[in-house]
Amino acid sequence: DAKTTQPTSMDCAEGRAANLPCNHSTISGNEYVYWYRQIHSQGPQYIIHGLKNNETNEMASLIITEDRKSSTLILPHATLRDTAVYYCIVRIPPYSGGSNYKLTFGKGTLLTVNP
Amino acid sequence: NAGVMQNPRHLVRRRGQEARLRCSPMKGHSHVYWYRQLPEEGLKFMVYLQKENIIDESGMPKERFSAEFPKEGPSILRIQQVVRGDSAAYFCASSPQGGLAHEQYFGPGTRLTVT
Numbered sequence: 001d002a003k004t005t006q007p008t009s010m011d012c013a014e015g016r017a018a019n020l021p022c023n024h025s026t027i028s029g030n031e032y033v034y035w036y037r038q039i040h041s042q043g044p045q046y047i048i049h050g051l052k053n054n055e056t057n058e059m060a061s062l063i064i065t066e067d068r069k070s071s072t073l074i075l076p077h078a079t080l081r082d083t084a085v086y087y088c089i090v091r092i093p094p095y096s097g098g099s100n101y102k103l104t105f106g107k108g109t110l111l112t113v114n115p
Numbered sequence: 116n117a118g119v120m121q122n123p124r125h126l127v128r129r130r131g132q133e134a135r136l137r138c139s140p141m142k143g144h145s146h147v148y149w150y151r152q153l154p155e156e157g158l159k160f161m162v163y164l165q166k167e168n169i170i171d172e173s174g175m176p177k178e179r180f181s182a183e184f185p186k187e188g189p190s191i192l193r194i195q196q197v198v199r200g201d202s203a204a205y206f207c208a209s210s211p212q213g214g215l216a217h218e219q220y221f222g223p224g225t226r227l228t229v230t
Contacts, residue, residue: 034218043119043206043221044158087157101171102148102160103208103219 004088009110012082018075020109022088025069030092033064035073036103037084044087044105047073078113085110117142119209119222120189127228134194134201136225140209147190148208148219149182158206164190197229 005023012018024033035047048055048062050071055062061074075082087108120139128134140147149161151174163171164184175182179197184190194201204226208219 038158041224043208043224046218046220049218101146101163102174103150103158104160105150105157107157 004090004106006086006088006106006109008107009112012075012078012111012113014080014113014115015077018078018082018111018113020073020075020086020088020111021070022073023070024088024090027068027090028092031090032093033062033068033071034089034091034103035060035062036087036089036105037082038087038108039081039084047086078111080113080115083111083113119207119220121205121207121222121225123225124223125226125228127230128197129230130198131196134197134227134229136192136194136205136207136227138190138192138207138209138222140190140207141220144209144211144220146210147184148210149190149192150206150208150221152204152206152224154203161192194227197227199229202227202229 032049032051034049036044037047038044048057048060050062050064052064052068064071085108087105089103119141122137126134145166147164150158151161152158160174162175162182164182166184167186179195181193204224206221206224208221210219
């Protein structure tokens with residue numbers, strides 16, 4: 001799986017958009033970008049994933065650059081409950097022929113949403 | 116639809132005892148993954164199981180650790196003769212069968228403390 005680089009921590013004001021960057025310059029053509037988050041003392045929570053097109057769901061938006069070397073997770077209106085460690089993970093999903101089923105979590109970005 | 120269930124949520128064992136951690140996947144999910152999170156560290160993959168089969172145990176310590184996912188009942192992670200270094204949060208995740216295995220759904224974790 002491609003290695004990812006994320007800032008250690010970020011702050012965001014409540015109600016504002018939180019933009020979390022992730023660099024994955026060695027990503028290969030069939031690797032997807034996944035985002036998970038882990039709220040303190042809880043299990044990780046899946047947020048969103050994408051291959052090359054921008055994606056949006058009820059939780060967040062994922063913007064992937066045209067060269068796919070970086071991406072940004074956007075929480076449009078951050079709340080205090082969004083304070084968590086956010087993990088960017090790159091991998092080939094099993095159904096696409098990937099044999100690496102495991103998720104490899106790095107250190108992630110600690111997002112603190114301030115009132 | 117109930118989420119991934121793990122029990123117990125907290126487990127205290129003395130050195131040398133056995134620890135048994137249980138995981139019930141989401142309804143309809145036949146793939147189970149175990150991860151370990153040591154204090155102040157990220158999650159590390161341990162083992163991936165399907166019903167009655169271990170698919171990938173590359174992250175399991177060579178000794179004292181074993182996992183199973185029987186035809187009936189929950190998945191069990193067993194740690195024999197626990198040592199203080201086994202103190203950690205153990206998370207179970209599940210995913211659906213086949214091509215829908217994009218995301219893994221995590222349980223709340225079992226926090227093991229070895230005294």
